[in-house]
Amino acid sequence: MTASGLTNKQLDELRQFDSPTICNAVELWNIRPRNTGYMNSSIKACFPTFPPMVGYALTSTFRSMAPPRGGDVYASIGSQLDALAEIPGPPVIVFQDLDEPSAAATFGEVMCTTYKRFGAQGLITSGTGRDLAQVEALGFPAFTNGAAAAHGYCHILAINTPISVGGMIIYPGDLLHGDLNGVTTVPHDIATEVPEVCREVARAEAIVLDYLKGDNVTIPGYNAARKECGDIINNLSKQLQLKYSSQK
Numbered sequence: 001m002t003a004s005g006l007t008n009k010q011l012d013e014l015r016q017f018d019s020p021t022i023c024n025a026v027e028l029w030n031i032r033p034r035n036t037g038y039m040n041s042s043i044k045a046c047f048p049t050f051p052p053m054v055g056y057a058l059t060s061t062f063r064s065m066a067p068p069r070g071g072d073v074y075a076s077i078g079s080q081l082d083a084l085a086e087i088p089g090p091p092v093i094v095f096q097d098l099d100e101p102s103a104a105a106t107f108g109e110v111m112c113t114t115y116k117r118f119g120a121q122g123l124i125t126s127g128t129g130r131d132l133a134q135v136e137a138l139g140f141p142a143f144t145n146g147a148a149a150a151h152g153y154c155h156i157l158a159i160n161t162p163i164s165v166g167g168m169i170i171y172p173g174d175l176l177h178g179d180l181n182g183v184t185t186v187p188h189d190i191a192t193e194v195p196e197v198c199r200e201v202a203r204a205e206a207i208v209l210d211y212l213k214g215d216n217v218t219i220p221g222y223n224a225a226r227k228e229c230g231d232i233i234n235n236l237s238k239q240l241q242l243k244y245s246s247q248k
Contacts, residue, residue: 005089039166064152097127104152
């Protein structure tokens with residue numbers, strides 16, 4: 001967690017784009033394989049109409065199948081709040097549920113109200129959630145693998161440790177972006193440039209979309225529009241990769 005956090009303005013810029021656009025932009029740097037850096041379809045938005053969530057991962061592991069060896073089942077929430085100081089910006093609470101299948105809900109209304117009051121931007125769990133109507137009313141984004149009515153013996157085992165959620169390793173302080181399409185990470189060293197690249201990609205794609213909205217659409221015309229769009233994106237990618245490699 002050595003990365004410096006973005007300013008609120010920079011975080012707001014990332015929130016202007018959906019997660020597919022963020023992924024499309026990040027791909028152009030070619031700094032990670034295209035089949036990595038995003039959670040798989042096991043993680044779904046509980047509230048698909050909510051705007052994009054952006055924040056830094058505060059990671060924890062979780063169980064609910066059996067009682068903890070000592071202390072109250074919620075005793076570690078205070079330790080989570082203490083750990084917020086280690087995160088470079090507004091946190092997203094991320095849980096790996098170690099019970100497979102999930103035995104009970106990771107979160108409910110009280111936990112989410114607590115997290116939101118202390119600045120959390122949302123919550124992700126590889127397990128399940130409950131009190132979904134109440135959490136939605138809070139305006140608190142949540143991403144889960146399903147729902148469960150009870151909390152069982154829920155307890156937190158480790159805080160700010162690497163975890164696996166949705167087929168992806170999440171490290172403490174990772175910059176996350178999530179919406180109804182899914183959750184992706186934004187590499188720290190390009191994060192400030194991603195919004196402008198998103199805008200450039202959107203302008204290039206508009207060439208194709210605008211052509212398709214016009215009159216007298218033909219296959220040759222469509223192919224020409226696609227080529228123009230592709231040439232712009234390919235040139236942009238070359239420029240970004242060259243700039244990135246020169247900075248290393």
